[in-house]
Amino acid sequence: MANQGVSNERKKELAQMDPFQGSLNNFVKWAAAHKKLLMISTGAVVGVVVVFSAIMFSFKQSEINASELATKAYETYEEQYSKDRDARNGYDAVKDDFQTLFDEYPNTSAGRLALINFGKICFDAKEYDQAFDLYSKALSTVGDKAGVKNFLLCAMGTICELKNDLEQAKSYYLRVDEGESSLLKDDARFSLALLYEKLNDADAGRQMYEKIAESPGSSMYKDIALARINK
Template sequence: MANQGVSNERKRELTQMDPFQESISRSVEWVLAHKKLLMISAGALVGVVVVFSAILFSFKQSEVKASELAAKAYEKYEEHYSQDRDARKGYDAVKDDFQTLFDEYPNTSAGRMALINFGNICFEAKDYDHAFDLYSRALSSMGDKAGVKNFLLCTLGTICELKNDPEQGKSYYLRVEEGPSNLLKDDARFALALIYEKLNDADASRRMYEKIAESQGTSMYKAIAQARISAQ
């Protein structure tokens, strides 16, 4: 039988690595050469994860503490208010608690919601300056939500009217009337119609009443608006 031995050329081919093997080999060599750098990078990544986890935990703890403070403040207000339905007494009992909440946890969800809720308490207690400040801060931090935004704008307009500043009140109502959301739009239009009447601008007042009368759906102001239009 003829000699089936492997030729020298074939032996050289067998001793050579294929492309995949070469790639693995180069990767191993690179890792060995940059082992220190990789260890530093890995350590940095672990550090980032630890710091991020700590920040996330801190945020969660802040939210929990803020929620607890807010809940206790609301309970205290109800306790004092319910005794003789005195809004001022309830306000005096909790104003420091809410201020602590705003000072220590201003960037929490509970802290931002407390701006509105304590604003309502101030409004009921007729502390309109304090209420205006709180609603304005809430508008800056939560005004991207249409429902909240329109509520705050209408409330700010109402406070301006109570403080005998209809021009400034008009500016807040107009932001609702000209905005994309229909929520509280007829409320703003009715308030604007009354302001225009006080300012002796009959045409502008009539336009607001007409918009209310022509609006879709049911509105508590529609019958009044129609009556005002007929009377003009």
Template sequence: MAGNKNRKQLLKEPDQFISFSTKMMNYIIKHKIAVLSSTGIVFALIIIISGIRYFSIQEENKSFALMEKALARYETLEKEKGPEKAFEETQKDFQSIIDQYASRGGGRAARIAFANIAFQAKNFDKAVDLYKKALEDLSDDSSLKNMILSSLGYSYEGKNDYENAEKYFNMIVKGKDSLLKDDAVFNLGRIYAKMEKQDKSMEFYKKLVDEYPESMYIDMINEKISDS
């Protein structure tokens, strides 16, 4: 403690500090190249880290900008030539974004957008492939998960692969998220009818009436049940 030190010790402490500072300065002067190099490395690391962060933001922005541009081009072509031709003429644009920005938000969004475009063009094989890869990008609690599962169900139905369509619609029904659950119940009723499983089809139609009385499909299903 300073209060317990005598005058001689107190006078000696500044000399020790000056001596240490002098030694430190002499060391820096003597080894200035090495010290400046070390300092330069530290500053370079700071610049690189900051640059990576900035670059990351820039890359995200760029990926979304390219996706928006590709979508705008698709929409124009779709109006002029229809979904099939628009798909053919924009697939390189979307694939380039997906390949280059696979880990970026824009790249993942482009994959979903391109899957929708493939579906509209009735290229169901391509749609299935893209939707499955999009599903891998999502966490289990993602709000988009049921939308992708539903899209896979519709895509497999487009391929007349009703067993796989049933599989993906059932994943929604059995999941925790309520989004599109009534749609999935309705779609399972349709799919089982196409599979000529009429009892199973009616089971899901009745499930819709009992559990989702506010569903947009309710009037249609009530009419179907009453006619059966």
């Protein structure tokens, strides 16, 4: 009788379905009842994946195309410039290629970097308005990259000086002087000291020389600053 009792209990255990089987069975029943909804949902997920993949491929291809176009333009400039060392002829040889790059691939890494590189080409060719515009656009893309940011601010200040817009030039140099990064700070301060002298503000100029003299580390402007302070 005891054996018979154990056998019955075992039969009851075997007859019971484990939790995983139960869940699987319930899902199969739900899927059968909601076949249409399930097919639509699955199709939507597949569609999202396909669209996302297409977008990523497009971005990648744009970066490749922009990089190739930029490289070709740089090589053309170097080839032309090496012939006669004439920055204007080099500028004329590549200006259309760079404009195509800016028009077709403005949001690529190569396109953003070209704003700075072509800006320098424009500057060397004395196309100051175009250089300033390119540097200004580049400034809006660099974020917190202090080295690049300070370079652009100093370059824009220099262009303003060349155009005799001294107050505007001062505003760009001051942004470097007052910024947290020390990169190119002494360059901006020296430019400010000279600019203040042009504006007949000797006290402000002296303050800039003193900042250069007191700045830590070596600086190509330090000896000049000390000489101006002690004269």
